[in-house]
Amino acid sequence: MIHVEKLAKRYGDVTVLSDISTHIARGEVISVIGPSGTGKSTFLRCLNLLEEPSAGSISIDGIDALAPGADVPRLRQKMNMVFQSFNLFAHLCVLDNLTLAPIRLKGMSRAEAEAKSLDLLRMVGLSARAHAFPDELSGGQKQRVAIARCLAMEPEVILFDEPTSALDPTMVSEVLSVIRRLAREGMTMIIVTHEMDFARDVSNRVFYMDEGLIYEEGTPEQIFGNPQRPRTRAFINRVRSYGHRIATADFDPYAMNAEIEAFCEKHLLSHDTRHNLLLLTEEVLQLHMPSIGKGEIGITVDYAEKTGELSLTVDSPAGVGNVLETGAAEDDFALLLVRNYARRIDYHVADGRGLLELAVKRA
Numbered sequence: 001m002i003h004v005e006k007l008a009k010r011y012g013d014v015t016v017l018s019d020i021s022t023h024i025a026r027g028e029v030i031s032v033i034g035p036s037g038t039g040k041s042t043f044l045r046c047l048n049l050l051e052e053p054s055a056g057s058i059s060i061d062g063i064d065a066l067a068p069g070a071d072v073p074r075l076r077q078k079m080n081m082v083f084q085s086f087n088l089f090a091h092l093c094v095l096d097n098l099t100l101a102p103i104r105l106k107g108m109s110r111a112e113a114e115a116k117s118l119d120l121l122r123m124v125g126l127s128a129r130a131h132a133f134p135d136e137l138s139g140g141q142k143q144r145v146a147i148a149r150c151l152a153m154e155p156e157v158i159l160f161d162e163p164t165s166a167l168d169p170t171m172v173s174e175v176l177s178v179i180r181r182l183a184r185e186g187m188t189m190i191i192v193t194h195e196m197d198f199a200r201d202v203s204n205r206v207f208y209m210d211e212g213l214i215y216e217e218g219t220p221e222q223i224f225g226n227p228q229r230p231r232t233r234a235f236i237n238r239v240r241s242y243g244h245r246i247a248t249a250d251f252d253p254y255a256m257n258a259e260i261e262a263f264c265e266k267h268l269l270s271h272d273t274r275h276n277l278l279l280l281t282e283e284v285l286q287l288h289m290p291s292i293g294k295g296e297i298g299i300t301v302d303y304a305e306k307t308g309e310l311s312l313t314v315d316s317p318a319g320v321g322n323v324l325e326t327g328a329a330e331d332d333f334a335l336l337l338v339r340n341y342a343r344r345i346d347y348h349v350a351d352g353r354g355l356l357e358l359a360v361k362r363a
């Protein structure tokens with residue numbers, strides 16, 4: 001139904017979408033997830049022709065949406081959008097919000113438009129508020145009105161851009177229930193959302209967006225249960241990171257330790273866990289110091305909120321090798337300490353850097 005090929009969007013020299021290709025079939029429910037600023041809204045806005053792509057093609061039911069002379073209003077009716085901030089007309093009552101576009105754009109009679117709108121308001125549970133103004137409604141009610149208004153145009157696809165992000169937590173579920181119902185009824189939808197449980201059970205496919213791409217896609221089971229690529233894993237496991245680069249032997253270890261302590265405090269890691277991490281950091285750095293002349297050393301602390309896993313990674317020029325094995329460690333005591341505070345130790349080389357990864361024992 002929707003074919004997107006090599007879609008790109010740049011603002012000046014900032015590339016927001018670099019190369020998006022995907023096919024979406026009728027009846028699919030796609031969740032789009034990813035960190036903020038990765039172009040999820042831009043992607044939807046390009047699909048809806050609110051933004052002009054810099055390159056690539058979009059076709060809907062075989063119609064080239066970007067062709068000169070394409071019937072943009074007609075395409076927008078086919079593919080209607082629901083926004084985070086509702087975008088209701090404040091000066092119109094709920095019913096008039098719904099009937100406006102069908103009367104103006106579809107040439108529907110007022111009587112027919114009103115009858116149909118009342119049906120839709122009933123479907124979203126708000127027929128009693130037909131004559132209220134948007135100001136008199138709660139956020140959840142406003143968003144349900146916005147969904148009904150979108151449906152009044154009889155779209156074939158609905159694009160949702162974070163439909164619950166502007167809502168009070170208590171109102172999220174009433175909006176999600178309406179979207180779930182549409183999914184059950186077979187509506188084709190693309191939903192940008194941060195509600196992971198919802199994405200998991202409403203969609204048949206999940207797109208994880210990052211680096212201007214659909215970086216990884218799969219079924220909800222694949223993306224949430226067994227993501228394959230590093231950025232997807234970090235996002236799904238809610239990995240928080242701290243990093244520090246060390247270029248010379250006379251860096252300030254106290255400043256770095258203080259930052260690591262602050263990181264641990266922020267993520268509510270126990271006193272003993274922090275102690276293990278600091279000890280490990282100090283020891284592995286010690287083991288790397290003789291090699292500092294060969295190039296910069298980086299340390300990264302990753303804490304996965306979802307799994308509770310805490311890891312320390314030291315990256316160094318590949319030529320340094322694994323300091324736990326090269327015997328650079330004359331200091332057996334240091335080695336013993338490292339083995340004692342790390343639950344798992346792994347060393348591998350990637351892109352010319354040696355990565356020593358230590359899973360820190362949690363206490």
Ligand code: ADP
Pocket residue numbers: 011014016035036037038039040041042043
């Ligand atoms: P997301 O929805 O994933 O948070 P957006 O699509 O809103 O991301 O934005 C992606 C990037 O594009 C952001 O860095 C944002 O600053 C930039 N961007 C969005 N719209 C414009 C614009 N009109 N002009 C310049 N940059 C923009």
Ligand code: MG
Pocket residue numbers: 040041042161162
């Ligand atoms: Mg957005």
